[in-house]
Every structure is written in C-alpha cells, then in structure tokens.
Amino acid sequence: MAETMENPKAGLPDAADMLLECKGVSVSFPRYGAPVSEALRDVSLDIRRGEVLGLVGESGSGKTMLSRAIMGLVPPPGEVTAGTIRFEGKDLGKLDEEQLRRMRGRDIAMIISNPRGELDPLQTVGQQIGNVLRHHLNLTRRQIRERALDLLKQVSIPDPQRRMDAYPHELSGGMAQRVVIAIALACSPRFIISDDATSGLDVTVQAQVLELIRSLVSERGTSMMFITRDIGITAHYCDRIAIIYAGEIVEVAGREVFFDDPQHPYTVLLLAAFAQNERLRRYWLGGDKVQEYTGPSPVGCPFQNRCVRVEERCRGEHPALLERQPGHFVRCHFPVERP
Ligand code: SF4
Structure with missing residues (x-):
C-alpha cells in the first residue's frame, strides 16, 4: 500500500483538463430551534473534459443536492455556505441569476428521472x-x-x-x-448531469437509454456526472466513480481501481449487496457485527453506526479524505485491505 498523502493536488489532472471543480462545497438548511442541517459537507470533486464520473449514494445522501449546487438551484432556505464551484475556471458563485440562467441548457444541461x-x-x-x-x-x-x-x-x-x-x-x-x-x-452543452435518469424505466428500456446517453456523450466529447443509486451501472458507463454518504464524499477512484480495490467499508457493503455476495461481505468486512442503524452520526465518522469495522477512534475523530494511491481517495481511519 502506498503511503497516504493529504496533498489535495496529488493525482489531479492539469488545470487545462479540468472542466468542473468543486472545492470544499457545503450546503446547509437552517432549522427553527435546531442546529442547521448540512446536506453537503466539504465536497471536493473534479470532472475532466470528456470524462464520465459516476456519483453513487443512497436516497438523501446529497447526490441531487450537489447537482443543484452546480446548477445554482439550491432550494431556499438552503444555501451554499462554503467552498467554490468552478466551471472552465469561472467561479459560478460569482455569477448573477441572469448569467446562471444563460449557462443552464447552453453550457450545462441536466437529464432527470421523471x-x-x-x-x-x-x-x-x-x-x-x-x-x-x-x-x-x-x-x-x-x-x-x-x-x-x-x-x-x-x-x-x-x-x-x-x-x-x-x-x-x-x-x-x-x-x-x-x-x-x-x-x-x-x-x-459541454457538461451534462444525469440524475438517476433511467430509474423509472423498464430494465430493457433502461439499458437502451443508458447506452444511448453513453454513446452520445462519447461521440461529442461531452463530460458527464452520472448520478445513480445503482453501483452496478457505473461499471459499464463511468470512467471514474465517487461514493457519497451523508453529504460527504467517502471514496473516489478510477473504474478499474475502484472495482478491484475498494477501500471504504460503505463501498464494500454496496458492492457486496450488488453482487449479492454474503461471503464477500463477511470476508472483507470481518464477520457479522452488523450494527443497528440509528442515522448518520454528527460526531466522528458519519458511517460509524453502520460500520462493522468501527473502532473507538471513529467515534471521536472525523476522518479526512486522503489519497491512498494516486487518484484513489478514501475517507476512513481503517480502510479495507484487499484480501
Ligand atoms: S472511519 Fe471507522 S467507522 Fe468510519 S468507515 Fe472507517 S472504519 Fe468505519
């Protein structure tokens, strides 16, 4: 295993290759008489020219909120409270509503599921x-x-x-x-966000539409963020995959590395569930210590209430997203080692 690094620039492409760059983006919703609800926390993600990035997470994990933040469409009273989103080097947070409206559809377009x-x-x-x-x-x-x-x-x-x-x-x-x-x-457009675009379709039609989207973007050299709950789809249609959990990116890697050497326990859980492989789940994650899920934890690692690898450190210290190999980022104190 390569030594871990905390250099956020390591493994990243040249600036000229970068189409979209989210850096430390947080989105919060104020709640009357309660602490603010954070829909996204410190999300850093880049998308290169011509690349299809899969963004995988369960309902409510922040996938759609990230797409809304990129489009400048966070529903009020929510707002982007930290970070920057740059498209072709331009800071989208500095554009006025008219400039954003002109950008939507022309430069960045969205395909939704309904x-x-x-x-x-x-x-x-x-x-x-x-x-x-x-x-x-x-x-x-x-x-x-x-x-x-x-x-x-x-x-x-x-x-x-x-x-x-x-x-x-x-x-x-x-x-x-x-x-x-x-x-x-x-x-x-130079960038398309596909937000669970095929989830309501029959399986056969879904495959045709996915194939169509993939071939159209690759013919045109368009970049795409492919949002889905189905990790299996990303194996066929995405160049790189990011996993989001409770508003945080927990793992990012190129497709081959991602499927060959997944390291975050949540990623492994998703893959084992997709493969319906109980043996894989036990082998990688070490047994039956299934936790009773009580929602993401506000202190320490948000995944601790579901994680079979949880240790004392996870309960008190929030893990950083570290680059464990070039281009492979993992947010976990005790990443899964390949068996
Ligand atoms: S930091 Fe701890 S609780 Fe969180 S995913 Fe890693 S092992 Fe599990």
Whole structure:
C-alpha cells in the first residue's frame, strides 16, 4: 500500500483538463430551534473534459443536492455556505441569476428521472425542443425545426417526423426520456448531469437509454456526472466513480481501481449487496457485527453506526479524505485491505 498523502493536488489532472471543480462545497438548511442541517459537507470533486464520473449514494445522501449546487438551484432556505464551484475556471458563485440562467441548457444541461414531470403537457415535442434552441441560439424558425428533427433522429426516436407534433402523453416512458435527452443535448452543452435518469424505466428500456446517453456523450466529447443509486451501472458507463454518504464524499477512484480495490467499508457493503455476495461481505468486512442503524452520526465518522469495522477512534475523530494511491481517495481511519 502506498503511503497516504493529504496533498489535495496529488493525482489531479492539469488545470487545462479540468472542466468542473468543486472545492470544499457545503450546503446547509437552517432549522427553527435546531442546529442547521448540512446536506453537503466539504465536497471536493473534479470532472475532466470528456470524462464520465459516476456519483453513487443512497436516497438523501446529497447526490441531487450537489447537482443543484452546480446548477445554482439550491432550494431556499438552503444555501451554499462554503467552498467554490468552478466551471472552465469561472467561479459560478460569482455569477448573477441572469448569467446562471444563460449557462443552464447552453453550457450545462441536466437529464432527470421523471421525464413526464419535466415535459410541458400542453406543448408538442417539437415546440419544447425549439424553446431551448430559440432561447440560446440565434436561429430561424426553419433552422429550429430542422435542428429539432435532427436531435430526435440522434436519440433514435422512431418516426421522428411524426413525433415532432406529438404531445408528451402520446409517448411511452422510454420515448419521453429520449425527448428529455434531446432537449439536454440541443445546445451541445459541454457538461451534462444525469440524475438517476433511467430509474423509472423498464430494465430493457433502461439499458437502451443508458447506452444511448453513453454513446452520445462519447461521440461529442461531452463530460458527464452520472448520478445513480445503482453501483452496478457505473461499471459499464463511468470512467471514474465517487461514493457519497451523508453529504460527504467517502471514496473516489478510477473504474478499474475502484472495482478491484475498494477501500471504504460503505463501498464494500454496496458492492457486496450488488453482487449479492454474503461471503464477500463477511470476508472483507470481518464477520457479522452488523450494527443497528440509528442515522448518520454528527460526531466522528458519519458511517460509524453502520460500520462493522468501527473502532473507538471513529467515534471521536472525523476522518479526512486522503489519497491512498494516486487518484484513489478514501475517507476512513481503517480502510479495507484487499484480501
Ligand atoms: S472511519 Fe471507522 S467507522 Fe468510519 S468507515 Fe472507517 S472504519 Fe468505519
């Protein structure tokens, strides 16, 4: 095992390769008569040009809050209370609302999991794609129609000419998701956030849509943050994987290293559950010491109430995110050693 380092720059790419850089980002929600609730704590994460980063975590772990912070859409009364988010070197926290609005859709786009909720039921598919093109690009009506049709072809919508004039309720779930992808791609953004984009779809349609997203971003050299609860999906679609737990990044590594040598106990638990491999869980994590879960702990390691490797140190000292090998970051006092 390489010696641990606390140098946050170690293993990072050149500044020119960096598209998005989150540094020490915290998001808090004030609560009446109670301490503030921290939805994100000290999140540092970078995304390189052309890279697909998988962000994995359970519901409420902070995945969606991070995407909202990047888009400048943290719901009030929540706010970014610390850290910086830079896109192509630009500090997004310094942009005004109008500048952020112009950036959304043109430079950074989002694909979410509920396409029907995203689409306007009163407008045709062609009108909705056209709205984005009209807002961000200086095109004639004819050019907009041609471009919208071309986008429907790119996302493999059957009979695209006819679908241009269809309303959302006339589309299947898979088709509606393809329309949302077409809208996200409309202005050729350099960065796409896919937030659990396929979770509501049938398994076969899910695989097709995932394949489509992956091939479209790799053809265009677009970077993507791929948010999911399903760690298995990241093995096929992501270059690098980050695990988030209770608002903190607990492990980040390139795909091969991540699956070959996972080191945070929570990552191992997720992988063992995905593989349905009880022997793996016991072997790596050392037995049956299953803890009764009582929520993330506010003091020490937030994972201590679920961790089978917990020691006294974990209860009093919050672990830092350390680079244990180049590019492999782990937040744990007692990382799992490969058997
Ligand atoms: S710091 Fe301790 S409690 Fe937290 S994940 Fe590591 S071993 Fe488990």
